[in-house]
Amino acid sequence: MTHGSDMDETAKDWTEDVLGAGFEARTLRLPGGAEATLVRYVPEDGPGAGRPPVLYVHGYTDYFFQRHLAEAVAGRGYPFYAIDLRAHGRSIDAWTATGGDANMVNDLRLYEQDLDAAAEAIAADGHAGLVLLGHSTGGLIASLYADARPDRVTALVLNSPWFDLRGSWSDRSLVTQAVYVLGRIAPRTVVNKPGEDYGRALHQATGGEWDYDLRWKPHGGFPVQAGWLATIRRGHRQIGRGLAVRCPVLVCTSDTTGPDGGEAAVMLSTDAVLDVAHMHARAPKVGTAVDVAVIEGGAHDLVLSPRPAREKYLTTVLDWLDATT
Template sequence: MDDSGNDWTEDVLGAGFEARTLRLPGGAEATLVRYTPDDGAALDGAAPDDGATPGVGRPPVLYVHGFTDYFFQRHLAEAVAGRGYPFYAVDLRGHGRSIDSWTVGGGDTNMVNRLELYYEDLDAAVDVITADGHTGLVLMGHSTGGLITSLYADVRPDRVTAMVLNSPWFDLRGTWLERGPITQAIYVLGRIAPRTVVSTLAAGYGRALNRASGGEWDYDLRWKPYAGFPVRAGWLAAIRRGHRKIARGLSVQCPVLMCTSDRTGRDDAEAAELLSTDAVLDVAHMLARGPGLGPDVDISIIEGGAHDLVLSPKPARDKYLTTVLDWLDAKV
């Protein structure tokens, strides 16, 4: 990674958050965000502050977002740091803070043809975190980020101390036809016409989340639009290859906590159901494939949790955060 001359600057989230560009092989860029709280930062009621100081004796947490997503969950950073774990998040190439540099270079938003490219993003992030003086690493992956972090932990066992998965994407939600024959066609199309748009996301879940349309959360709709970014053949083929690896089983050596909602919901439901079920992925897929990640996998089901458990309404949100932080305290 060529990161010479690159300094931390104030992040778009404002006071307490800093960002720096990660310069990657081939001219790509990702963005690393770190939380630098003042003493006594609030926790949003998620978990008690045990008086630990971030960076003293506890490994850093690196958060990895999903598709049509980026890091904006400041309350997650506050809760993690409040327990004494230094908090970082990465906006992968083509996502969020990293979109402009990717599209200027000719890339499609949120699009790669090989998930392995994201290993470069994570390697670069870990290098900077290590240079900050931290040892160890807790990977925290949501949805597509949960797929990427699982594959990364499998091939970089020396870099990962523990892993937390928030509704990881381990299989394609859909019919047998979509998961079988259509996937085979996607593999072919992904080779010959990778930029072909093959699907889009339902807009209801994003609308239910965003404060501008009655939800609880503020985020940038340029980086996380309600209906998402186009799903392209090359990207979906890469995802399905990742799913195939998960289905065969991995050998992740670090302890893993996988958290899911208690129910799969409809993506065309009313807001209350969209925010109290997993309206994006199939919970059954996670429960079936999670145990195959490695020898030390704990599973926690969060009643009333949304697809992004961090963005669930209370009390499910508090239950998720407390579950994760208590598990980290016990495991690392």
């Protein structure tokens, strides 16, 4: 992969973001005609100075909409940015217009281009260093990027990172072998469709606390394709073999693995998407200086947990950053 991106090819103008006042966005032009979208938070009292910027990397069936995360991070003096990766959220239309499918890529290494472009744009804003804050699939992507770009990443924070599939070892092995074969011969074959209970528990329209665009984050997610799951499994294999991330790492998880469907109260107080035990088992494999924090009563996306779990998560992350950066 090419290290870096051509800034001359990057749209340079910031415009008001869909989140409205206080948020701005710019398009990142990527090799091959793809696009990602960089969002920045511009608080009324100005950006932080002297502390490394934080770049949020969302998960699967996801995009950046968590205003309160930006406000909390900036409130501690860290400039806040978020990226909507290619094929996600603000970047979906550009991807599907060229024949791609929402949220689907067949090579996780493509996201090095997205994050390189984001890192260069953030540096051009006058900031030094880079804290990556990755959730779920974004946690996997951010971990692999920190391993590939040790000179760029100051610290790595992982919110319920996707380090393995749920299920027994035999089930995971069978799925993996199947998607490796299908990923080569029929990468667009749909192999799974996520359930809707977790999404419904989150969204205001179905009794949840959060308002976001259901075109970009539908309750039932997007159809999972073989080619995408195959590259995810290759990423999991890299984690299992061990990375060599040199910067400090914080892995945050819920205290409990929940069922993948059920009542909203259960969906929001456990990790109803991934297996917490897998995160704990693989966290030490990410780097040489890894801390693990367990958030009691946390949801899969810890920052969307009900109070007091989400305040505990935010305080844990920001206190850790204060101590390590």
